[in-house]
Amino acid sequence: xxxxxxxxxxxxxxxxxxxxxxxxxxxxxxxxxxxxxxxxxxxxxxxxxxxxxxxxxxxxxxxxxxxxxxxxxxxxxxxxxxxxxxxxxxxxxxxxxxxxxxxxxxxxxxxxxxxxxxxxxxxxxxxxxxxxxxxxxxxxxxxxxxxxxxxxxxxxxxxxxxxxxxxxxxxxxxxxxxxxxxxxxxxxxxxxxxxxxxxxxxxxxxxxxxxxxxxxxxx
Ligand code: SF4
Ligand code: FES
Numbered sequence: 001x002x003x004x005x006x007x008x009x010x011x012x013x014x015x016x017x018x019x020x021x022x023x024x025x026x027x028x029x030x031x032x033x034x035x036x037x038x039x040x041x042x043x044x045x046x047x048x049x050x051x052x053x054x055x056x057x058x059x060x061x062x063x064x065x066x067x068x069x070x071x072x073x074x075x076x077x078x079x080x081x082x083x084x085x086x087x088x089x090x091x092x093x094x095x096x097x098x099x100x101x102x103x104x105x106x107x108x109x110x111x112x113x114x115x116x117x118x119x120x121x122x123x124x125x126x127x128x129x130x131x132x133x134x135x136x137x138x139x140x141x142x143x144x145x146x147x148x149x150x151x152x153x154x155x156x157x158x159x160x161x162x163x164x165x166x167x168x169x170x171x172x173x174x175x176x177x178x179x180x181x182x183x184x185x186x187x188x189x190x191x192x193x194x195x196x197x198x199x200x201x202x203x204x205x206x207x208x209x210x211x212x213x214x215x216x217x218x219x
Contacts, residue, residue, distance in 0.1 A: 009046025
């Protein structure tokens with residue numbers, strides 16, 4: 001499988017960007033007929049599913065590695081009704097939002113490094129696995145009030161040598177979906193060493209966290 005490919009079916013085209021994939025395997029477990037694992041040659045078969053099924057499969061891909069273009073006149077992927085970031089156990093922050101990531105453009109789904117080890121910051125490259133990153137996916141919930149609006153543009157600004165600054169309507173959730181916080185402005189740790197994860201507590205400065213050599217060029 002290549003790092004970036006597109007396979008056009010009769011009613012829908014599927015794009016796969018291997019640089020984004022975090023190997024959560026929803027695709028090959030949910031539809032092993034469409035995404036055929038461990039084969040020589042073509043492994044993506046769009047015509048084995050309906051365009052609606054392909055859209056649902058893409059929506060379950062947390063990293064945004066799978067996207068699609070409908071060729072049948074049906075709806076393309078839309079921003080979610082609720083901007084969400086899920087804190088994944090021992091892994092990245094999974095964003096599903098109408099998001100603008102500074103320097104990387106508009107995305108709807110992305111997995112963002114929170115361990116500090118990715119070589120493609122601000123995105124996850126699965127470096128948390130070899131780094132042995134350990135951090136709960138069930139952070140302590142904070143007191144928060146329902147947001148007046150739960151959607152709209154979410155601005156994600158990776159701070160040089162510091163946290164991810166998040167501005168806009170956001171529900172921060174545990175990996176299991178439990179609400180952790182509802183906020184319009186927060187700073188999330190991406191050095192992996194905050195004592196108050198998923199939030200930044202300033203530790204990045206004390207530990208000399210550096211991002212410049214690992215900031216990826218593309219989402
Ligand atoms: S991140 Fe997406 S493309 Fe990669 S294994 Fe998971 S569902 Fe498949
Ligand atoms: S980025 Fe980790 S403590 Fe600030």
